[in-house]
Amino acid sequence: MNLPKIFINTKKQLSDSTDSRSGQLLSRGGFTAKTSRGVYLLTPLGNRLFDNIMEQVVVIFDDSGITKCRVPLLNLKNKVCDDSRFTSADKDGKNYLLSDDSLYMFAEMIKTIVNSYKQLPFNAYTVRERLENKFKPGQELLNSYEYSEVEVLFAEMTYEDIEKAAGEVAGKIMELLKSLNVEAFKVLKSENRGMFIGTKMDFADSKLIADFSGDKFLDAEYLPNNTELNREESSPLEIEEIHTPDIETIEDLAAFLGEENKTLVKALLLNCNGIKAVAFVRGDRTLSIEKLAAALDILPERIVPMDEEEILSIGAYPGSTGPVGLKNCRIFMDKEVLAMNNFTAGANRKDYHIRNVNHGKDFTADLIDDIIVCEYEVNESEDYLKIADLEFFGDGFSEEYSLRYKDNGSRDANIAIGRLKINMYRLMSSVVYNNSMEDKLVLPGIVAPFEFYVIAANNKEDVLEKAAAVVEITGPEKTILDDRKGSMGSKIKDSELIGCSHTVIVGKKSVDDIYEVIDNGTGIKKEFSMKELSEYVSINS
Incomplete structure:
Protein backbone atom coordinates (compact mmCIF):
# COMPACT_ATOMS: atom_id res chain seq x y z
CA MET A 1 0.00 0.00 0.00
CA ASN A 2 1.40 3.38 -0.98
CA LEU A 3 1.98 5.57 2.07
CA PRO A 4 0.02 8.74 1.15
CA LYS A 5 -3.13 6.69 0.57
CA ILE A 6 -3.55 5.93 4.28
CA PHE A 7 -2.90 9.48 5.50
CA ILE A 8 -0.14 8.73 7.98
CA ASN A 9 0.65 11.83 9.97
CA THR A 10 3.43 11.15 12.47
CA LYS A 11 4.52 13.92 14.82
CA LYS A 12 7.98 14.88 16.02
CA GLN A 13 6.74 16.27 19.34
CA LEU A 14 3.49 16.73 21.24
CA SER A 15 1.85 19.37 23.38
CA ASP A 16 2.32 19.21 27.14
CA SER A 17 -1.33 18.18 27.60
CA THR A 18 -0.62 14.67 26.33
CA ASP A 19 0.56 13.10 29.58
CA SER A 20 0.08 9.34 29.35
CA ARG A 21 2.60 7.30 27.44
CA SER A 22 -0.07 5.41 25.51
CA GLY A 23 -1.57 8.74 24.45
CA GLN A 24 1.82 10.01 23.30
CA LEU A 25 2.46 6.88 21.26
CA LEU A 26 -0.98 6.93 19.63
CA SER A 27 -0.70 10.60 18.76
CA ARG A 28 2.92 10.55 17.58
CA GLY A 29 2.30 7.50 15.42
CA GLY A 30 -0.69 9.17 13.78
CA PHE A 31 -3.21 6.64 15.13
CA THR A 32 -5.37 9.33 16.74
CA ALA A 33 -6.16 12.97 16.09
CA LYS A 34 -7.53 15.33 18.71
CA THR A 35 -10.55 17.28 17.47
CA SER A 36 -11.37 19.09 20.72
CA ARG A 37 -10.91 18.77 24.47
CA GLY A 38 -11.53 15.13 25.39
CA VAL A 39 -12.67 14.17 21.88
CA TYR A 40 -10.48 12.07 19.59
CA LEU A 41 -10.93 10.43 16.22
CA LEU A 42 -9.15 7.39 14.90
CA THR A 43 -7.25 8.04 11.69
CA PRO A 44 -7.27 5.44 8.89
CA LEU A 45 -4.13 3.96 10.48
CA GLY A 46 -5.76 3.96 13.92
CA ASN A 47 -8.89 2.33 12.53
CA ARG A 48 -6.78 -0.41 10.99
CA LEU A 49 -5.20 -1.15 14.38
CA PHE A 50 -8.61 -0.97 16.09
CA ASP A 51 -10.21 -3.32 13.55
CA ASN A 52 -7.38 -5.85 13.86
CA ILE A 53 -7.78 -5.96 17.65
CA MET A 54 -11.56 -6.17 17.29
CA GLU A 55 -11.17 -9.09 14.89
CA GLN A 56 -9.26 -11.04 17.56
CA VAL A 57 -11.97 -10.29 20.14
CA VAL A 58 -14.72 -11.41 17.76
CA VAL A 59 -12.91 -14.72 17.23
CA ILE A 60 -13.31 -15.32 20.98
CA PHE A 61 -17.05 -14.67 20.76
CA ASP A 62 -17.43 -16.95 17.74
CA ASP A 63 -15.57 -19.75 19.53
CA SER A 64 -17.84 -19.28 22.57
CA GLY A 65 -21.08 -19.44 20.57
CA ILE A 66 -21.89 -15.76 21.18
CA THR A 67 -23.59 -14.17 18.19
CA LYS A 68 -23.59 -10.57 17.07
CA CYS A 69 -26.75 -8.51 17.33
CA ARG A 70 -27.53 -4.95 16.38
CA VAL A 71 -29.16 -3.07 19.22
CA PRO A 72 -30.90 0.11 18.01
CA LEU A 73 -30.50 3.48 19.67
CA LEU A 74 -34.15 4.29 19.08
CA ASN A 75 -36.87 2.00 20.35
CA LEU A 76 -40.61 2.18 20.94
CA LYS A 77 -41.43 1.88 24.63
CA ASN A 78 -44.35 2.57 26.92
CA LYS A 79 -42.04 3.11 29.87
CA VAL A 80 -39.11 5.45 29.34
CA CYS A 81 -36.04 5.46 31.59
CA ASP A 82 -35.64 8.73 33.47
CA ASP A 83 -32.08 9.34 32.31
CA SER A 84 -32.67 8.79 28.59
CA ARG A 85 -30.94 11.21 26.28
CA PHE A 86 -33.99 11.79 24.12
CA THR A 87 -37.68 10.94 24.32
CA SER A 88 -40.54 11.55 21.96
CA ALA A 89 -44.01 10.12 21.37
CA ASP A 90 -45.93 8.79 18.40
CA LYS A 91 -49.54 9.68 17.54
CA ASP A 92 -50.80 6.93 19.85
CA GLY A 93 -48.95 8.41 22.80
CA LYS A 94 -46.31 5.67 22.97
CA ASN A 95 -42.88 6.93 23.92
CA TYR A 96 -39.68 6.60 21.94
CA LEU A 97 -36.44 6.17 23.83
CA LEU A 98 -33.00 7.15 22.54
CA SER A 99 -30.19 5.74 24.64
CA ASP A 100 -26.60 4.55 24.23
CA ASP A 101 -27.17 1.83 26.87
CA SER A 102 -27.90 -1.48 25.17
CA LEU A 103 -28.98 -3.36 28.32
CA TYR A 104 -32.58 -2.17 28.24
CA MET A 105 -32.90 -2.82 24.53
CA PHE A 106 -31.47 -6.30 25.10
CA ALA A 107 -34.08 -6.85 27.80
CA GLU A 108 -36.78 -5.97 25.27
CA MET A 109 -35.28 -8.45 22.82
CA ILE A 110 -35.17 -11.24 25.42
CA LYS A 111 -38.75 -10.56 26.49
CA THR A 112 -39.87 -10.80 22.87
CA ILE A 113 -37.91 -13.92 21.89
CA VAL A 114 -37.42 -16.11 24.98
CA ASN A 115 -40.28 -17.87 26.78
CA SER A 116 -38.90 -21.38 27.41
CA TYR A 117 -35.79 -22.95 28.92
CA LYS A 118 -35.21 -24.52 25.49
CA GLN A 119 -34.38 -21.04 24.14
CA LEU A 120 -31.68 -20.44 26.74
CA PRO A 121 -28.89 -19.53 26.82
CA PHE A 122 -29.33 -16.46 24.63
CA ASN A 123 -25.94 -14.75 24.60
CA ALA A 124 -25.07 -11.99 22.15
CA TYR A 125 -22.63 -9.13 21.68
CA THR A 126 -22.93 -5.68 20.21
CA VAL A 127 -20.50 -2.84 19.51
CA ARG A 128 -21.53 0.60 20.75
CA GLU A 129 -20.18 4.11 20.74
CA ARG A 130 -20.60 5.35 24.32
CA LEU A 131 -20.76 8.87 25.72
CA GLU A 132 -19.66 9.62 29.29
CA ASN A 133 -18.55 12.78 31.02
CA LYS A 134 -15.48 11.18 32.61
CA PHE A 135 -12.78 12.97 30.64
CA LYS A 136 -9.64 13.90 32.54
CA PRO A 137 -6.89 15.99 30.90
CA GLY A 138 -3.87 13.99 29.84
CA GLN A 139 -5.59 10.60 29.78
CA GLU A 140 -6.57 10.59 26.09
CA LEU A 141 -8.48 7.47 25.05
CA LEU A 142 -8.29 6.06 28.58
CA ASN A 143 -11.05 8.42 29.72
CA SER A 144 -12.40 10.27 26.70
CA TYR A 145 -15.88 11.73 26.35
CA GLU A 146 -16.69 9.22 23.60
CA TYR A 147 -15.35 5.70 23.32
CA SER A 148 -16.08 2.38 21.65
CA GLU A 149 -17.33 -0.48 23.79
CA VAL A 150 -18.14 -4.12 23.13
CA GLU A 151 -20.96 -5.43 25.28
CA VAL A 152 -21.51 -9.15 25.73
CA LEU A 153 -25.04 -9.66 27.02
CA PHE A 154 -25.84 -12.92 28.79
CA ALA A 155 -29.32 -14.38 29.27
CA GLU A 156 -29.08 -17.70 31.11
CA MET A 157 -31.21 -19.85 33.40
CA THR A 158 -29.06 -19.15 36.48
CA TYR A 159 -26.34 -16.74 37.55
CA GLU A 160 -24.04 -19.72 37.97
CA ASP A 161 -24.51 -20.33 34.23
CA ILE A 162 -23.55 -16.71 33.50
CA GLU A 163 -20.52 -16.99 35.76
CA LYS A 164 -19.39 -20.10 33.87
CA ALA A 165 -20.02 -18.66 30.38
CA ALA A 166 -18.48 -15.28 31.21
CA GLY A 167 -15.56 -17.00 32.94
CA GLU A 168 -14.76 -18.90 29.75
CA VAL A 169 -14.86 -15.70 27.71
CA ALA A 170 -12.73 -13.87 30.28
CA GLY A 171 -10.19 -16.70 30.21
CA LYS A 172 -9.88 -16.42 26.43
CA ILE A 173 -9.53 -12.64 26.69
CA MET A 174 -6.71 -13.18 29.18
CA GLU A 175 -5.01 -15.53 26.71
CA LEU A 176 -5.41 -12.95 23.94
CA LEU A 177 -3.92 -10.22 26.12
CA LYS A 178 -0.96 -12.46 26.94
CA SER A 179 -0.36 -13.08 23.22
CA LEU A 180 -0.39 -9.29 22.75
CA ASN A 181 2.24 -8.84 25.51
CA VAL A 182 -0.27 -7.22 27.88
CA GLU A 183 0.12 -8.21 31.53
CA ALA A 184 -3.43 -8.57 32.79
CA PHE A 185 -5.21 -10.08 35.78
CA LYS A 186 -8.73 -10.87 36.89
CA VAL A 187 -10.05 -8.71 39.69
CA LEU A 188 -12.93 -10.14 41.71
CA LYS A 189 -15.52 -7.83 43.18
CA SER A 190 -16.44 -8.64 46.75
CA GLU A 191 -19.76 -10.27 47.64
CA ASN A 192 -19.81 -12.16 44.31
CA ARG A 193 -20.79 -9.11 42.27
CA GLY A 194 -18.78 -10.01 39.18
CA MET A 195 -15.22 -9.22 38.18
CA PHE A 196 -12.93 -6.92 36.24
CA ILE A 197 -10.05 -7.58 33.91
CA GLY A 198 -7.33 -5.07 34.65
CA THR A 199 -3.81 -4.23 33.55
CA LYS A 200 -1.01 -2.10 34.93
CA MET A 201 -0.40 1.06 32.92
CA ASP A 202 0.95 4.57 33.35
CA PHE A 203 -2.51 5.66 34.47
CA ALA A 204 -4.70 3.71 36.89
CA ASP A 205 -8.35 4.33 37.72
CA SER A 206 -8.78 1.99 40.67
CA LYS A 207 -6.97 -0.15 43.20
CA LEU A 208 -7.05 -3.80 44.05
CA ILE A 209 -5.74 -5.70 47.02
CA ALA A 210 -4.39 -9.20 47.16
CA ASP A 211 -6.38 -11.80 49.04
CA PHE A 212 -3.43 -13.76 50.34
CA SER A 213 -5.62 -16.67 51.46
CA GLY A 214 -6.14 -17.53 47.81
CA ASP A 215 -4.82 -16.78 44.35
CA LYS A 216 -7.08 -13.83 43.59
CA PHE A 217 -7.41 -10.07 43.76
CA LEU A 218 -10.32 -8.06 45.13
CA ASP A 219 -11.39 -4.67 43.83
CA ALA A 220 -10.94 -2.11 46.59
CA GLU A 221 -13.97 -0.17 45.36
CA TYR A 222 -16.23 -3.01 46.51
CA LEU A 223 -14.50 -4.05 49.72
CA PRO A 224 -16.58 -3.60 52.87
CA ASN A 225 -15.54 -0.94 55.36
CA ASN A 226 -14.81 -2.96 58.49
CA THR A 227 -13.91 0.00 60.69
CA GLU A 228 -15.31 -0.55 64.18
CA LEU A 229 -17.95 2.12 64.77
CA ASN A 230 -18.78 3.47 68.21
CA ARG A 231 -21.29 6.24 68.71
CA GLU A 232 -19.56 9.30 70.15
CA GLU A 233 -20.41 9.89 73.81
CA SER A 234 -21.56 13.51 73.83
CA SER A 235 -24.91 15.22 74.26
CA PRO A 236 -26.46 16.84 71.19
CA LEU A 237 -25.95 20.60 71.14
CA GLU A 238 -27.96 23.34 69.51
CA ILE A 239 -27.10 24.15 65.90
CA ASP A 370 -21.64 1.29 53.85
CA ILE A 371 -21.22 3.55 50.80
CA ILE A 372 -17.56 4.60 50.97
CA VAL A 373 -14.39 3.31 49.35
CA CYS A 374 -12.74 1.20 52.03
CA GLU A 375 -9.38 1.79 53.66
CA TYR A 376 -6.58 -0.70 52.99
CA GLU A 377 -2.86 -1.09 53.49
CA VAL A 378 -0.93 0.58 50.68
CA ASN A 379 1.74 -2.14 50.66
CA GLU A 380 -0.95 -4.70 49.83
CA SER A 381 -2.47 -2.76 46.95
CA GLU A 382 -1.88 -2.32 43.24
CA ASP A 383 -3.07 0.30 40.78
CA TYR A 384 -4.82 -1.01 37.71
CA LEU A 385 -6.77 0.13 34.68
CA LYS A 386 -10.09 -1.56 33.98
CA ILE A 387 -10.37 -3.04 30.50
CA ALA A 388 -13.35 -5.37 30.95
CA ASP A 389 -16.13 -5.40 33.54
CA LEU A 390 -18.57 -8.23 34.31
CA GLU A 391 -21.71 -7.41 36.27
CA PHE A 392 -24.85 -9.29 37.30
CA PHE A 393 -28.24 -7.59 37.61
CA GLY A 394 -30.19 -9.74 40.05
CA ASP A 395 -33.79 -10.87 40.20
CA GLY A 396 -34.97 -7.30 40.81
CA PHE A 397 -33.98 -6.33 37.28
CA SER A 398 -35.56 -9.44 35.74
CA GLU A 399 -38.82 -8.87 37.62
CA GLU A 400 -38.96 -5.16 36.72
CA TYR A 401 -38.66 -5.96 33.02
CA SER A 402 -40.77 -9.16 33.15
CA LEU A 403 -37.92 -11.38 31.98
CA ARG A 404 -39.41 -14.82 32.65
CA TYR A 405 -39.24 -18.29 31.14
CA LYS A 406 -40.92 -21.66 31.65
CA ASP A 407 -38.57 -24.27 33.12
CA ASN A 408 -38.72 -27.98 32.26
CA GLY A 409 -41.53 -28.37 34.79
CA SER A 410 -43.57 -25.56 33.16
CA ARG A 411 -42.91 -23.34 36.18
CA ASP A 412 -42.19 -19.62 35.81
CA ALA A 413 -38.62 -18.58 36.59
CA ASN A 414 -36.58 -15.38 36.26
CA ILE A 415 -34.09 -15.14 33.41
CA ALA A 416 -30.62 -14.38 34.79
CA ILE A 417 -29.06 -11.34 33.08
CA GLY A 418 -25.40 -10.35 33.01
CA ARG A 419 -23.15 -8.10 30.97
CA LEU A 420 -19.44 -8.08 30.14
CA LYS A 421 -18.26 -4.67 28.90
CA ILE A 422 -14.94 -4.30 27.07
CA ASN A 423 -13.61 -0.78 26.56
CA MET A 424 -11.94 -1.11 23.16
CA TYR A 425 -10.12 2.22 23.35
CA ARG A 426 -8.51 1.16 26.62
CA LEU A 427 -7.68 -2.25 25.18
CA MET A 428 -6.03 -0.61 22.17
CA SER A 429 -4.14 1.81 24.43
CA SER A 430 -2.87 -1.03 26.62
CA VAL A 431 -1.64 -2.96 23.56
CA VAL A 432 0.26 0.12 22.38
CA TYR A 433 1.65 0.86 25.85
CA ASN A 434 2.90 -2.69 26.44
CA ASN A 435 4.60 -2.99 23.04
CA SER A 436 6.62 0.21 23.16
CA MET A 437 10.34 0.69 23.72
CA GLU A 438 11.51 4.24 24.35
CA ASP A 439 10.48 6.05 21.14
CA LYS A 440 9.65 2.88 19.21
CA LEU A 441 6.47 0.87 18.81
CA VAL A 442 6.62 -2.74 17.61
CA LEU A 443 3.16 -4.29 17.52
CA PRO A 444 2.41 -8.04 17.38
CA GLY A 445 1.79 -9.17 13.82
CA ILE A 446 -1.83 -10.26 14.43
CA VAL A 447 -2.90 -6.70 15.29
CA ALA A 448 -0.27 -4.46 13.65
CA PRO A 449 -1.74 -2.23 10.91
CA PHE A 450 1.24 -3.23 8.79
CA GLU A 451 4.13 -5.60 9.43
CA PHE A 452 6.57 -4.37 6.81
CA TYR A 453 7.67 -0.85 5.95
CA VAL A 454 9.42 -0.75 2.56
CA ILE A 455 11.44 2.40 1.89
CA ALA A 456 12.37 3.44 -1.63
CA ALA A 457 15.58 5.42 -1.15
CA ASN A 458 14.86 7.57 -4.21
CA ASN A 459 12.37 7.93 -7.04
CA LYS A 460 14.48 6.39 -9.78
CA GLU A 461 12.54 3.98 -11.94
CA ASP A 462 14.72 0.94 -11.23
CA VAL A 463 14.54 1.50 -7.45
CA LEU A 464 10.75 1.89 -7.56
CA GLU A 465 10.42 -1.29 -9.63
CA LYS A 466 12.53 -3.28 -7.15
CA ALA A 467 10.61 -1.76 -4.22
CA ALA A 468 7.37 -2.92 -5.84
CA ALA A 469 8.86 -6.41 -6.21
CA VAL A 470 9.75 -6.42 -2.50
CA VAL A 471 6.16 -5.48 -1.64
CA GLU A 472 4.93 -8.51 -3.59
CA ILE A 473 7.16 -10.70 -1.41
CA THR A 474 6.22 -9.11 1.93
CA GLY A 475 2.53 -9.00 0.96
CA PRO A 476 0.71 -5.89 -0.32
CA GLU A 477 -2.01 -6.17 2.34
CA LYS A 478 0.49 -5.97 5.21
CA THR A 479 3.10 -3.65 3.72
CA ILE A 480 3.56 0.11 3.40
CA LEU A 481 5.61 1.39 0.48
CA ASP A 482 7.15 4.74 1.34
CA ASP A 483 8.31 6.43 -1.86
CA ARG A 484 8.01 9.99 -0.56
CA LYS A 485 10.74 12.54 -0.91
CA GLY A 486 12.60 13.01 2.35
CA SER A 487 15.55 11.86 4.38
CA MET A 488 16.20 8.20 5.07
CA GLY A 489 16.36 8.93 8.80
CA SER A 490 12.85 10.45 8.93
CA LYS A 491 11.41 7.52 6.97
CA ILE A 492 13.01 4.98 9.31
CA LYS A 493 11.65 6.95 12.28
CA ASP A 494 8.15 6.81 10.81
CA SER A 495 8.43 3.03 10.47
CA GLU A 496 9.28 2.82 14.18
CA LEU A 497 6.39 5.06 15.23
CA ILE A 498 3.59 3.20 13.44
CA GLY A 499 4.37 -0.23 14.89
CA CYS A 500 5.88 -2.12 11.94
CA SER A 501 8.04 -5.06 12.97
CA HIS A 502 10.43 -4.82 10.00
CA THR A 503 11.80 -2.10 7.75
CA VAL A 504 13.16 -2.99 4.30
CA ILE A 505 15.38 -0.44 2.53
CA VAL A 506 15.58 -0.51 -1.26
CA GLY A 507 18.53 1.68 -2.21
CA LYS A 508 21.62 1.76 -4.40
CA LYS A 509 22.63 -1.76 -3.40
CA SER A 510 19.45 -3.15 -4.93
CA VAL A 511 21.22 -2.96 -8.29
CA ASP A 512 23.40 -5.78 -6.93
CA ASP A 513 20.37 -7.62 -5.49
CA ILE A 514 21.11 -6.50 -1.91
CA TYR A 515 18.35 -5.27 0.42
CA GLU A 516 18.80 -4.07 3.98
CA VAL A 517 16.30 -5.36 6.56
CA ILE A 518 15.98 -3.81 10.02
CA ASP A 519 14.31 -5.73 12.85
CA ASN A 520 12.55 -2.81 14.56
CA GLY A 521 12.27 -4.73 17.81
CA THR A 522 15.97 -5.49 18.25
CA GLY A 523 17.49 -2.90 15.92
CA ILE A 524 19.53 -5.63 14.20
CA LYS A 525 20.30 -4.95 10.53
CA LYS A 526 20.86 -7.66 7.92
CA GLU A 527 21.39 -7.74 4.17
CA PHE A 528 19.56 -10.21 1.94
CA SER A 529 19.20 -11.05 -1.70
CA MET A 530 15.65 -11.10 -3.07
CA LYS A 531 15.53 -14.89 -2.67
CA GLU A 532 16.89 -14.75 0.88
CA LEU A 533 14.41 -11.97 1.68
CA SER A 534 11.55 -14.20 0.53
CA GLU A 535 12.73 -16.97 2.87
CA TYR A 536 13.15 -14.49 5.75
CA VAL A 537 9.61 -13.16 5.29
CA SER A 538 8.10 -16.65 5.23
CA ILE A 539 9.80 -17.43 8.56
CA ASN A 540 9.17 -14.11 10.33
CA SER A 541 5.68 -13.21 9.15
Missing part, protein backbone atom coordinates in the same frame (compact mmCIF):
# COMPACT_ATOMS: atom_id res chain seq x y z
CA GLU A 240 -24.67 27.04 65.48
CA GLU A 241 -24.26 28.88 62.17
CA ILE A 242 -20.72 29.80 61.08
CA HIS A 243 -19.69 32.38 58.49
CA THR A 244 -17.26 30.60 56.12
CA PRO A 245 -16.38 32.97 53.25
CA ASP A 246 -14.64 31.78 50.07
CA ILE A 247 -14.70 28.09 51.02
CA GLU A 248 -14.67 25.76 48.00
CA THR A 249 -13.46 22.37 49.27
CA ILE A 250 -13.64 20.26 52.41
CA GLU A 251 -9.90 20.86 52.82
CA ASP A 252 -10.50 24.63 52.75
CA LEU A 253 -13.19 24.27 55.41
CA ALA A 254 -10.99 22.12 57.67
CA ALA A 255 -8.16 24.66 57.44
CA PHE A 256 -10.53 27.58 58.11
CA LEU A 257 -12.04 25.93 61.20
CA GLY A 258 -8.78 24.43 62.43
CA GLU A 259 -10.33 20.95 62.46
CA GLU A 260 -9.51 17.60 60.87
CA ASN A 261 -11.39 16.47 57.77
CA LYS A 262 -12.78 13.48 59.65
CA THR A 263 -14.77 15.74 62.00
CA LEU A 264 -16.64 17.24 59.03
CA VAL A 265 -19.32 15.82 56.75
CA LYS A 266 -19.35 16.45 53.00
CA ALA A 267 -22.20 16.15 50.53
CA LEU A 268 -22.45 14.70 47.03
CA LEU A 269 -25.47 15.83 45.02
CA LEU A 270 -26.69 13.04 42.75
CA ASN A 271 -29.36 11.98 40.34
CA CYS A 272 -29.91 8.27 41.01
CA ASN A 273 -31.91 6.82 38.14
CA GLY A 274 -34.09 9.93 38.04
CA ILE A 275 -34.35 10.36 41.82
CA LYS A 276 -32.71 13.43 43.34
CA ALA A 277 -30.55 12.45 46.30
CA VAL A 278 -27.74 13.80 48.47
CA ALA A 279 -25.15 11.39 49.88
CA PHE A 280 -23.28 12.37 53.04
CA VAL A 281 -19.91 10.87 53.98
CA ARG A 282 -17.17 11.77 56.42
CA GLY A 283 -14.92 14.56 55.19
CA ASP A 284 -11.90 12.30 54.74
CA ARG A 285 -13.79 9.57 52.88
CA THR A 286 -14.64 8.91 49.22
CA LEU A 287 -18.10 7.89 48.06
CA SER A 288 -18.21 4.50 46.31
CA ILE A 289 -20.64 4.82 43.41
CA GLU A 290 -20.56 1.03 43.04
CA LYS A 291 -21.58 0.40 46.66
CA LEU A 292 -24.32 3.02 46.50
CA ALA A 293 -25.65 1.51 43.27
CA ALA A 294 -25.69 -1.93 44.90
CA ALA A 295 -27.59 -0.56 47.91
CA LEU A 296 -30.16 1.03 45.57
CA ASP A 297 -30.25 -2.00 43.22
CA ILE A 298 -29.48 0.12 40.15
CA LEU A 299 -26.61 0.30 37.67
CA PRO A 300 -23.62 2.48 38.66
CA GLU A 301 -23.92 4.48 35.43
CA ARG A 302 -27.43 5.50 36.52
CA ILE A 303 -25.86 7.66 39.23
CA VAL A 304 -24.83 11.04 37.83
CA PRO A 305 -24.26 14.52 39.32
CA MET A 306 -27.25 16.82 39.71
CA ASP A 307 -27.50 19.74 37.34
CA GLU A 308 -27.84 23.33 38.58
CA GLU A 309 -31.63 23.39 38.27
CA GLU A 310 -31.95 20.19 40.31
CA ILE A 311 -29.65 21.56 43.02
CA LEU A 312 -31.76 24.69 43.41
CA SER A 313 -34.97 22.64 43.49
CA ILE A 314 -33.90 20.78 46.65
CA GLY A 315 -32.84 23.89 48.56
CA ALA A 316 -29.11 23.13 48.43
CA TYR A 317 -26.13 25.34 47.63
CA PRO A 318 -23.03 23.92 45.88
CA GLY A 319 -20.02 23.83 48.20
CA SER A 320 -22.19 24.37 51.27
CA THR A 321 -24.76 21.58 51.21
CA GLY A 322 -25.90 19.99 54.45
CA PRO A 323 -28.68 17.60 55.51
CA VAL A 324 -30.72 20.13 57.51
CA GLY A 325 -33.51 21.79 55.55
CA LEU A 326 -33.25 19.84 52.29
CA LYS A 327 -36.50 19.23 50.41
CA ASN A 328 -37.80 17.14 47.49
CA CYS A 329 -34.90 14.70 47.67
CA ARG A 330 -33.70 11.57 49.43
CA ILE A 331 -30.88 11.62 51.96
CA PHE A 332 -28.28 8.84 51.88
CA MET A 333 -25.72 8.55 54.65
CA ASP A 334 -22.67 6.41 55.20
CA LYS A 335 -22.83 4.42 58.43
CA GLU A 336 -19.75 6.25 59.75
CA VAL A 337 -21.74 9.49 59.83
CA LEU A 338 -24.33 7.78 62.03
CA ALA A 339 -21.61 7.37 64.67
CA MET A 340 -20.80 11.11 64.65
CA ASN A 341 -22.33 13.60 67.08
CA ASN A 342 -22.36 17.39 66.72
CA PHE A 343 -20.66 17.34 63.33
CA THR A 344 -20.16 20.26 60.94
CA ALA A 345 -21.91 20.39 57.56
CA GLY A 346 -23.13 22.89 54.98
CA ALA A 347 -25.89 25.39 55.79
CA ASN A 348 -27.38 25.28 52.27
CA ARG A 349 -26.53 28.92 51.63
CA LYS A 350 -23.48 30.72 50.33
CA ASP A 351 -20.56 31.31 52.71
CA TYR A 352 -22.17 29.54 55.68
CA HIS A 353 -21.87 26.18 57.45
CA ILE A 354 -23.47 24.85 60.63
CA ARG A 355 -22.02 23.08 63.68
CA ASN A 356 -23.62 20.55 66.03
CA VAL A 357 -25.65 18.62 63.46
CA ASN A 358 -27.07 15.30 64.71
CA HIS A 359 -28.92 12.53 62.92
CA GLY A 360 -32.34 11.88 64.44
CA LYS A 361 -32.52 15.30 66.06
CA ASP A 362 -31.94 17.59 63.08
CA PHE A 363 -32.64 15.31 60.11
CA THR A 364 -33.45 11.71 59.22
CA ALA A 365 -31.68 9.75 56.49
CA ASP A 366 -33.62 7.61 54.01
CA LEU A 367 -30.72 5.17 53.64
CA ILE A 368 -27.85 4.34 55.99
CA ASP A 369 -25.31 1.91 54.58
